Amino acid sequence: MNVLRIDVYEEDRTDAGHLADAFRHAALGRSVTLSITVHTRAGELMESIEEHGSDLVILSIRKNSKQLDGLTVAQQLRRWDVKLPLAFVSDCSDYAIHGYSVQALNFLVKPVKVADAAQLLGMVLDSGRHHSAAITVVSERVTLRVPVASILYAESKRNRIVIHTSNQDIPTYMPLSRLEASGGGIASMSSELLG
Structure with missing residues (x-):
């Protein structure tokens, strides 16, 4: 069974929990086990990806964020790895256009639906990009x-x-x-x- 490592950059733990639940439900019936890690700070996200790699990074974009914006973090990640699968999540669909600048796979709107999580999960699994050292x-x-x-x-x-x-x-x-x-x-x- 494949293990898919998903890193989530989200400062709101409740939102992160809902996102993780949507992905766990989306993975049911697939031959994949999810390892989901939530990061509330950009530095810990970057360190984790550097040390362990990642199969998918989901970055939150918030209007009044206290932390570094998900789009800025995505730009830093793109300098590291141009093929790392990225996706954004926000409560405002107006931010979706920004995903094009960093070649994001998808944009999810909060609260994330299981069907949307399943679509993104399928994109990552179909890409064959996961588990690259x-x-x-x-x-x-x-x-x-x-x-x-x-x-x-x-x-x-x-x-x-x-x-x-x-x-x-x-x-x-x-x-x-x-x-x-x-x-x-x-x-x-x-x-x-x-x-």
């Missing part, structure tokens, strides 16, 4: 999340490593041992290049 690297003072599956090879020149992916070359100064520890066959590819 990734490493986090700092390149040119920007933190990026690089899916391991997209890494073609890595080369090392003195203290600098260049990670070659299917769509970009990423220079970084991380230790080669950290790249090799990320798995996914990177160790053998990088060793061949360096040997």
